[in-house]
Amino acid sequence: MYKIVEEVVPDLKDYLDIPPEGMGDVSITCFEPAKKEGISPMEYAKRVASKLKHDYIDHVDVVGGYVNVFFRKDKVLTYSYKPKLEGKIVLEHTSVNPMKPWHIGHARNACLGDTMSRILRYVGYDVEVQNYINDVGKQMAMVVWYLSKHGLDADKKYDHWLGEIYIKANSLYETDATVKQQVDSTLKLIEQGDNPIAKFSRNIAEKCLASQLDTASKFNISYDFFVWESDVIKSGLFDRVMSDLKSKGLVRVVEHGEDKGCTVVDIPEAGLKTNYKILVRSNGTATYTAKDLAMELWRFGYSSIPVCNNSYKHTCSNGELYTPNADKIVLVISNEQDLQQKIIKHILRSIGINNDYIHLSYNTVVLPGGKFSGRSGNWQGYEADTVLEKAVKKIRDEVRQKYGSPEKVAEKIAHGAVKFFLAKYNPRKQIVFDWDKVLSFEGESSVYIQYAAVRAKKIMDKADFESKVSSDLDDVEYSLAKHISLFGHIVEDCAKEMSASKLAEYLVSLADRFNRFYEKCPVLTAEESKKHVRLYLVQRTYETLKQGLSLFGIEIPEFM
Known part of the structure; x- marks a missing residue:
């Protein structure tokens, strides 16, 4: 309930904190502002306390240099805060090359992106989720070359099959000079477009994407638009961007030295050795930086290109021309791209271009033996589909022993457990994949939170009386009510920090508090003076847990 105190003393919002139990609901630390004013902390605290008049505030205590604010219990019980931020955000996530399946590392990108898109929408932003499909590149060319030579048909889920084809093709590419030459020729044909090889390549990519989207649906992940690199090339976006930058004098051609003839942009503040970044090489080929820059300018409203909306099924040959006109861009890309993203921001x-450009940088998911590698194929056995299948089997076996749980319930629990595991950590933290932690029924897991929600729902279903608000709350009841009141503030913090870790910690803590309440505060058998307000607390707990889990794209099962 920080916002209540902020309304009264807005200049002290950076000095607010949650005090220990029994010392108020919000505390104000007065030492630093008192020093600036040249008075004692106690005198400053008394001055602040005299200003704290609000319908929600019951009383304040001054202790040393602290002001402890106590709210009215009935107000805390009913308090709800919903942030109202504005603006359009384009958020790109997933962007797995369309010639392989998601492995669990790709799934972390998708789960982080999906969770953040839900959080940003909750706080008020208009969020457009994009999936960039890189269907023009050497990896794609390897697969297209191999299939054009061997004419094989898929004998398993299409993206899994293509991933195996890529391993074989890459092995040949790295050991056979003739194969390398043929793959490079295939890549040129794909880049040129409008030829049989380019059409064959697009057909493969579309079928692979359809298979990847089947995986996405299991994680309850969807997209608003698909942006195909082949369409971007065909649209001429890059040439238009470069022509415009040249006409405005924002780029230049190097006249001397080893980079002579290269088109560059000067960014001395980026700390690069040359103080500039090459956008177009002297032979006329564009760098990755140039292509990335063109895409971000498009997202900020520079030009139109063809995109495919979320009605995508198996083909998208007639994408509509579209310009996002974003106020902010959020790109979910691993920390291996930190320098590249920093450079793009400097160039903008x-x-x-002063719009917000946010790189949601995340660390990788690794195996106990090291990183995933598409070339070596050590991702096999850790495909996102395989992980979900194993999770469902484990959950099904454990839950069936207790309840004879049907398949759909096991799927909700298992899929939620994997997604929560991938999204709950600070994005900068590296995750070592551990089956026991993924599927834990205890502690910091979605299973634990779901179980608390199911408990609450059972009480609500059995209650044959109405809920009512009261100020007569004991310590356990009030602790639960206070924690519920923090929900909107926690979500707002997550939106600002671009991390769902606080929300994950909050939901686990809420489940903890509810379980203590469940043990110490009976509802259905409580005395008349207590059962109505306790039912109200149960309802608010359930609603908050349900809303919180929904921000991770996780549903609550019917029973557990």
């Missing part, structure tokens, strides 16, 4: 600033 140097050419006068």
